[in-house]
Amino acid sequence: MAKKALIGIFTLAFVLLGCKKPTTPNFHKEYFGLQTGRYVIYDVTEITHDTALNPAHDTITYQLKTVWSAEYIDNEGRTASEFRRYTRATANDPWVLSDIWTGIIDGIRAELIEENQRMVKLVFAPTLSKEWDINAYNTMPEMNAYYSDVHIDTTINGTTFDSTIWVDQERFNSLIDTVRSFEVYAKHVGLIRKFEKNNQYNFADSEPQTGREVYYNYVEHGFE
Numbered sequence: 001m002a003k004k005a006l007i008g009i010f011t012l013a014f015v016l017l018g019c020k021k022p023t024t025p026n027f028h029k030e031y032f033g034l035q036t037g038r039y040v041i042y043d044v045t046e047i048t049h050d051t052a053l054n055p056a057h058d059t060i061t062y063q064l065k066t067v068w069s070a071e072y073i074d075n076e077g078r079t080a081s082e083f084r085r086y087t088r089a090t091a092n093d094p095w096v097l098s099d100i101w102t103g104i105i106d107g108i109r110a111e112l113i114e115e116n117q118r119m120v121k122l123v124f125a126p127t128l129s130k131e132w133d134i135n136a137y138n139t140m141p142e143m144n145a146y147y148s149d150v151h152i153d154t155t156i157n158g159t160t161f162d163s164t165i166w167v168d169q170e171r172f173n174s175l176i177d178t179v180r181s182f183e184v185y186a187k188h189v190g191l192i193r194k195f196e197k198n199n200q201y202n203f204a205d206s207e208p209q210t211g212r213e214v215y216y217n218y219v220e221h222g223f224e
Contacts, residue, residue, distance in 0.1 A: 027124035028151075031165055032110040033190020034081060034103055039067040040190055041219040043157075049199060049208040057207070063088050064216065065095055066190075067224065068103065080104040083112065111137070122185065126150045126165045134169060145169045154184060156193055156218045161186035176201050178208075192218040 033040070042064045049057050069082035083103045086095035102113040110122035118137040123130050126147050134143040149166040164186045172179040177200055184193035199211030 025125065027108065028126055028165075028187065029105055029110070029124050030187045031126065031185040031190070032103070032105060032122055033185070033188065034068055034105060034110070035223075036068055036071065036081065037223040038190070038221065039065055039224055040192070040221040041065045042194075042216040043219055044217075045213075045215040047213040049211040049213075051209050063091060063219070069100075074102070074104065078104055078106055120145075121183070122165075122167065143169060148182070154186070154192070156184075159218065161189065161192060163187040164192070175203055178211075186218075189218075189221050191216070 043061070044064045045059065045061050047057065047059045065086040065088075067084045067086070069084045071079055071081050074080040081103050083101040085098050085101065087098045088095050099115075101115075104111050108124045109120050110124070112119050112121050117135075117140060119134050120132055120136055121134070123132045128147055128150060131144055131146045134145050135141065145167050147165055148168045149164070151163050151165070153160060153162045154164040155161075164184055167183045167185070169181040169183065170179050177198075179198050181196040181198075183191055183195075186192045194214065194216035196212070196214040199208035199213070201207075202209055
């Protein structure tokens with residue numbers, strides 16, 4: 001009897017294990033922040049360099065608000081969302097609609113159509129081994145991206161995000177060029193930081209002769 005009881009217990013255990021549902025993989029698509037009504041506000045600084053102009057180095061600052069808006073079916077039959085961008089000079093000014101882009105999550109890709117250029121912003125699930133070409137679906141030169149950090153905490157302007165991913169896009173330095181760009185995304189928020197630098201130098205001068213720098217820093221997010 002004891003032997004039969006033991007066999008019965010093992011049989012039941014195997015049956016229970018066999019009936020266990022397989023775990024669904026977590027692709028962490030929430031990092032893109034695509035949810036109707038979600039907005040994010042940034043402080044933006046843009047610096048342009050051109051020694052042929054006066055001033056040679058010009059800086060502008062403003063605020064940018066991005067809002068995920070109406071859904072629609074695109075020309076490939078996919079459900080896409082409007083990505084509305086508003087700007088204002090200071091926090092006391094009214095928002096003015098500057099442009100409407102398009103965002104979509106297509107399988108494991110998060111895409112943003114910026115000024116009619118389709119960009120692959122993220123590839124899911126984010127891992128340190130993933131690399132992709134941001135410009136794979138447009139006519140611009142290849143731009144390889146990779147995750148330099150995944151699922152780490154990041155603090156910006158006093159706000160701590162407990163799960164962020166860092167996307168390195170370009171990194172190049174020489175005696176006459178400095179090219180660097182990266183983006184940071186927070187889970188359930190979207191983009192929280194952006195940095196671009198593409199400057200050209202003369203050998204004997206530490207200041208850029210031409211170029212551009214862009215800085216986005218998170219201010220707040222919510223729903224509207």
